[in-house]
Amino acid sequence: MEITLITIFTLGYLAITLEHSLKIDKLIPALAMMSILWALISIFHLPVFEVDTLFKELKPVHVDEILLHHLGKTAEIIIFLLGAMTIVEIIDYFNGFATIKSFIKTKSKNGLLIIFSILAFILSAIIDNLTATIVLITILQKIIKERNTRLWFAGLIVIAANAGGAWSPIGDVTTTMLWIGNKVTTAKLIMNLLIPSLVCMVVPVLLASTLPAFKGDIADEIDKIDSDTHKYGAPMLYIGLSAIVFVPVFKTLTHLPPYVGMMLSLAVVATFAEYFSSAKFDLTTIDEEHDEYSSHSPVHSSLSKIELPSILFFLGILLAVAALESLGILFEFAGSLNTAIPNSDIVVMLLGISSAIIDNVPLVAASIGMFSEAMDHPIWHFIAFSAGTGGSMLIIGSAAGVVAMGMERIDFFWYLKKISWLALAGFIAGSLTFILMRDFIL
Numbered sequence: 001m002e003i004t005l006i007t008i009f010t011l012g013y014l015a016i017t018l019e020h021s022l023k024i025d026k027l028i029p030a031l032a033m034m035s036i037l038w039a040l041i042s043i044f045h046l047p048v049f050e051v052d053t054l055f056k057e058l059k060p061v062h063v064d065e066i067l068l069h070h071l072g073k074t075a076e077i078i079i080f081l082l083g084a085m086t087i088v089e090i091i092d093y094f095n096g097f098a099t100i101k102s103f104i105k106t107k108s109k110n111g112l113l114i115i116f117s118i119l120a121f122i123l124s125a126i127i128d129n130l131t132a133t134i135v136l137i138t139i140l141q142k143i144i145k146e147r148n149t150r151l152w153f154a155g156l157i158v159i160a161a162n163a164g165g166a167w168s169p170i171g172d173v174t175t176t177m178l179w180i181g182n183k184v185t186t187a188k189l190i191m192n193l194l195i196p197s198l199v200c201m202v203v204p205v206l207l208a209s210t211l212p213a214f215k216g217d218i219a220d221e222i223d224k225i226d227s228d229t230h231k232y233g234a235p236m237l238y239i240g241l242s243a244i245v246f247v248p249v250f251k252t253l254t255h256l257p258p259y260v261g262m263m264l265s266l267a268v269v270a271t272f273a274e275y276f277s278s279a280k281f282d283l284t285t286i287d288e289e290h291d292e293y294s295s296h297s298p299v300h301s302s303l304s305k306i307e308l309p310s311i312l313f314f315l316g317i318l319l320a321v322a323a324l325e326s327l328g329i330l331f332e333f334a335g336s337l338n339t340a341i342p343n344s345d346i347v348v349m350l351l352g353i354s355s356a357i358i359d360n361v362p363l364v365a366a367s368i369g370m371f372s373e374a375m376d377h378p379i380w381h382f383i384a385f386s387a388g389t390g391g392s393m394l395i396i397g398s399a400a401g402v403v404a405m406g407m408e409r410i411d412f413f414w415y416l417k418k419i420s421w422l423a424l425a426g427f428i429a430g431s432l433t434f435i436l437m438r439d440f441i442l
Helices: 002-017 027-043 063-093 096-103 109-127 129-143 147-166 173-180 186-208 233-254 258-277 288-294 298-304 308-326 329-340 344-354 360-370 378-393 399-408 412-418 420-441
Strands: 048-052 057-061
Touching (some): 002 027, 027 063, 057 063, 063 109, 063 258, 096 129, 096 233, 109 186, 109 233, 129 147, 147 186, 147 378, 147 399, 173 186, 173 258, 186 378, 233 258, 258 298, 344 378, 344 420, 360 378, 399 412
16 A cells, blocks of 8 residues: 555656646646545555654554644645735735836846846845746846847846745745744754855856856846836835744744744735725625725735645645655655665755756655754755755746746756756855855854
8 A cells, every 4th residue: 555655646746747748737636646645544544653753753643633733734834825925916016026126227237147146035035036036037028128138147037046045934935844844943044054045146146147148238228117116116015025024033032833923914014005005995805895996905906816726736745745754654765765875965965956857845845754853953954955946957946947937938958058057056066065064164
């Protein structure tokens, strides 16, 4: 039966990685895989366990108990992401990201490369790498009209955004998973990963700045950018970003799960949004009486734009991995892997390289079930870095890359030939920096 379950998981995993070839949304195999795995566990009364992190052993539990436990952990991540996504959409409702255009003054391609890379690195740490990529490529399209030049910038934005998301607990879904799962703390994560992530961004940018694609100036188009800004765009940008940054502070002060702080932040941002828009509506009432106001409500509008397929995908994949974890399969696999490859650094770097091919969410979910080290153990920080930045090596290896691919119609093989080696150089440089800091400084 164990072989059957692993086969089902493998086939589901394969369907997820071949999403674009099969033309089937990845949430479908994720949900199907999750449901079938837990159904087989229940029907055949398979023994399930939870990992005792203190004694590093498996303790038998009832299937209802362990399923409820994993559902609770998964719900924490999903509710957190829903809050963050809604705040970002509210900022976008007021066109708040247009304020970022004011930072762009130069017409030098090298100068623009540095500006966009820095913005991607910083923004992705606050609003996540996916959203930062969308915002910056949208601005890029209004600044650079020549598509071939724009593709190079988009590739470097993906690298910088993934590097920026790795060192922040709210910058990348995988890092958020480790943070919410009490594997890392905000202070230690930033302390250990800020410099390696910065190196991971700086090395590719420096290498790219020597290439012909980034020589010279762009045409006189910056001055022609439309100034379609909202009256409250800038205030909403600052309020929204501050609210998201407040979440780790709230967790530190109250010791409550991060989603509680995110809900508080969402409530504050929504209050300002309703005040600025002067819309009259009732969040808890959905009937014809309020239809005339719903289109004017920033909260209703933002909630309607939330990417629910991604949320359902997280639900499916996290609970599917949880099924293998509950059966003790991941625990046993970790022991075999550590025996075969005693050097954990190599294991984690291979995980990072794998994340360029396989979705990094299930990889990190699996690693949480594989390793039982204590909170803030260096291996968790290295996993956060590798999974966050390793995906940059292929255009399909990260959410930021996939969205850039869609927005600019970037060819897979063009990226592989032109950008992948830059991402690999950054990944190796950042990994070596982390190892050196861990062994000789921290």
